[in-house]
Amino acid sequence: MADPATRRVVVGAAIIRHGRLLAARRATPEALARRWELPGGKMRAGEDAAAAAVREVREELGCEIEVTGHLEGEQPVREDLVLRVVLAGLVSGEPTPSEHDIVHWVGPEQLDGLAWLAPDLPFLPALRELLLDGERLAGGNLGGAVRIGRTVRRATGPWTPSVHALLDHVAHRGLACAPRVLGTDVRGREVLSYLPGRVVDVDHELMSEGQLVALADWARRMHGCVRDFAATGPWRFWDVEHPELVAHNDLAPYNICFEGDHLVGVFDWDLAGPSTPLMELSHLAWNCVPLFRRIDPGLAARRLEVLASSYAGPSAREILRAVPVRTRVAIDGIRAEIAAGSTDFAILAALGEPERTEACLADLTTRIPSIERELSD
Numbered sequence: 001m002a003d004p005a006t007r008r009v010v011v012g013a014a015i016i017r018h019g020r021l022l023a024a025r026r027a028t029p030e031a032l033a034r035r036w037e038l039p040g041g042k043m044r045a046g047e048d049a050a051a052a053a054v055r056e057v058r059e060e061l062g063c064e065i066e067v068t069g070h071l072e073g074e075q076p077v078r079e080d081l082v083l084r085v086v087l088a089g090l091v092s093g094e095p096t097p098s099e100h101d102i103v104h105w106v107g108p109e110q111l112d113g114l115a116w117l118a119p120d121l122p123f124l125p126a127l128r129e130l131l132l133d134g135e136r137l138a139g140g141n142l143g144g145a146v147r148i149g150r151t152v153r154r155a156t157g158p159w160t161p162s163v164h165a166l167l168d169h170v171a172h173r174g175l176a177c178a179p180r181v182l183g184t185d186v187r188g189r190e191v192l193s194y195l196p197g198r199v200v201d202v203d204h205e206l207m208s209e210g211q212l213v214a215l216a217d218w219a220r221r222m223h224g225c226v227r228d229f230a231a232t233g234p235w236r237f238w239d240v241e242h243p244e245l246v247a248h249n250d251l252a253p254y255n256i257c258f259e260g261d262h263l264v265g266v267f268d269w270d271l272a273g274p275s276t277p278l279m280e281l282s283h284l285a286w287n288c289v290p291l292f293r294r295i296d297p298g299l300a301a302r303r304l305e306v307l308a309s310s311y312a313g314p315s316a317r318e319i320l321r322a323v324p325v326r327t328r329v330a331i332d333g334i335r336a337e338i339a340a341g342s343t344d345f346a347i348l349a350a351l352g353e354p355e356r357t358e359a360c361l362a363d364l365t366t367r368i369p370s371i372e373r374e375l376s377d
Contacts, residue, residue, distance in 0.1 A: 012123075016130065168181060235273030
């Protein structure tokens with residue numbers, strides 16, 4: 001048996017991107033051909049594992065990686081050689097095989113479907129857990145959504161069956177930009193289709209008028225799709241007087257994404273529930289005009305009119321006057337959730353809610369008359 005002090009080390013690079021692992025298929029020698037492994041190679045004299053992984057991946061795949069950690073343990077490859085695994089992220093370039101015949105990004109559910117080389121197999125359970133952790137997504141308001149490949153994983157609640165029924169309904173009606181329900185994963189999270197696009201940072205920029213038009217038009221089409229939808233709940237949203245349909249209830253920049261002025265995604269449907277078109281539009285106006293912060297009254301009026309004309313329902317004046325009512329529903333609901341000990345809404349409490357929204361609403365009430373004066377008759 002080889003002396004442990006003289007054994008050479010081969011380093012495997014577990015390269016993870018968007019919750020998926022890069023696997024490489026061997027082409028040679030024939031005994032190992034068509035078997036999968038982590039890309040990498042032998043450490044040279046004077047190299048540490050990180051340097052060896054970076055060099056080997058550059059040589060084998062033509063891309064740059066950054067080593068971020070390592071997995072515990074090592075596995076024998078042969079008597080004089082052991083495998084160690086480092087964790088890495090892709091910095092630049094796309095992996096292009098030269099010494100392998102195929103490279104493939106695999107998610108946690110696909111790991112066991114590959115014929116791995118024996119030394120790599122013991123590392124798969126730890127890698128599966130890392131992949132299931134996913135990549136934390138921007139956007140959303142309550143947090144907790146992660147991306148794994150072309151899917152999003154989120155915690156479920158009592159409202160989830162009703163939300164899934166709603167998403168299945170609008171999918172059947174052909175509504176674009178809504179996620180598709182794909183099932184649940186081993187951690188009990190819902191699995192939804194990933195919606196690519198850019199989330200507008202409304203704290204530092206305005207949504208364009210084209211984006212407002214696209215969102216209002218989408219809301220009108222969504223409301224048309226659900227006129228015949230009936231689900232008893234339970235829902236997570238709070239009570240609204242005289243509900244007319246099931247609305248999204250949180251159409252805001254943190255829950256939508258665009259490619260230019262083209263709307264490509266509306267996510268985070270957890271607050272869906274019975275409401276009215278006017279309540280939906282007033283919340284949209286609060287977040288997207290946006291009325292929660294001070295902008296020129298003339299500009300606010302113009303953007304309200306763009307919103308109203310694009311939806312072709314309630315007038316800009318009606319939407320403006322409904323904003324305090326809808327915002328008060330949210331303030332009271334958030335306060336009740338925090339008092340009840342909701343861990344999700346504790347995130348909002350840590351951000352100063354609902355007091356922050358309450359202060360913004362108080363400011364808006366002083367500005368409503370000046371905005372109304374700018375509105376067309």
